Amino acid sequence: MEVGFLGLGIMGKAMAVNLLRHGYGVTVWNRTLSKCQELVQQGASVGETPAAVINKCKYTIAMLSDPSAALSVVFDKDGVLEQICDGKGYIDMSTVDAETSSKISEAITKKGGYFLEAPVSGSKKPAEDGQLVILAAGEKVLYDEMVPAFDVLGKKSFFLGEVGNGAKLKLVVNMIMGSMMNALSEGLCLADRSGLSQQTLLDVLDLGAIANPMFKLKGPAMIKGSYPPAFPLKHQQKDMRLALALGDENAVSMPIAAASNEAFKKARSLGLGDLDFSAVFEAVKSAKDSDSA
Ligand SMILES: NC(=O)C1=CN([C@@H]2O[C@H](COP(=O)(O)OP(=O)(O)OC[C@H]3O[C@@H](n4cnc5c(N)ncnc54)[C@H](OP(=O)(O)O)[C@@H]3O)[C@@H](O)[C@H]2O)C=CC1
């Protein structure tokens, strides 16, 4: 089967490579077209524009940075809308808000196309290993047709009903994750300032009720001040912002998420946005430094 793939960032590249490895024909497009070359070496074809990819492929997946990128690729000149038509499916796996997803869904459906939102849990390594968790919502027929590809990309996929439910669930998950990362950062800072070993703190956490893969994976690198980007901090802050907006809409008070968002914003202002989201630890440390000055 030929699948289109729009967006070859950290996630998109790993996912497209996985599809190629499993025998899919993949036609790729990326805003910075030079990034397509690595995929071509692994057997992909290149579409010059999103419209060209849609024209060629029955199914096209997008994995783009944020709502503005997701909208631009669909609605701008040479975008998805120019070629989407009866019988074609568009699957947006980017993390966006429900409103963005609904706008895209309506426009595609109006042209006779099928739409599915399918954001994912899991980062660079799970994407490379086909171990993502896929949160799909929208056109059930398209979901059923995509299950074999989702089985390549992920270890589990959920169908959540109407468009928006996948986007919302993803934001709730990432809101919790961002708050946990801030709690870990404050804990590491507090341990250090209290004369305790940060590694011992990690060892103790890993043996108890709040052991989790994220602390285990990120903690040791954080102690070393190493933040190679798997999940860029700027995207985590975007997710906190969108989750807080969802909280506003539903009158849900979220003081912990709001404080965590401030820490991610602070980290961005320190120029850490392209590092891994665990680099929020640097912002937490710098706030504690100025508190004690
Ligand atoms: N990294 C992770 O661990 C995870 C990320 N996600 C989500 O997946 C999505 C992609 O993340 P990730 O791969 O890490 O992000 P990257 O920043 O690595 O890649 C972003 C992609 O979006 C493209 N892009 C950005 N702006 C535009 C635009 N205006 N028009 C067209 N293309 C654009 C970039 O193109 P270019 O190369 O030209 O800049 C690139 O292909 C995000 O929504 C993120 O929140 C979800 C789960 C995990």
Ligand SMILES: O=CCCC(=O)O
């Ligand atoms: O959106 C990014 C999620 C990262 C993860 O689930 O590890």
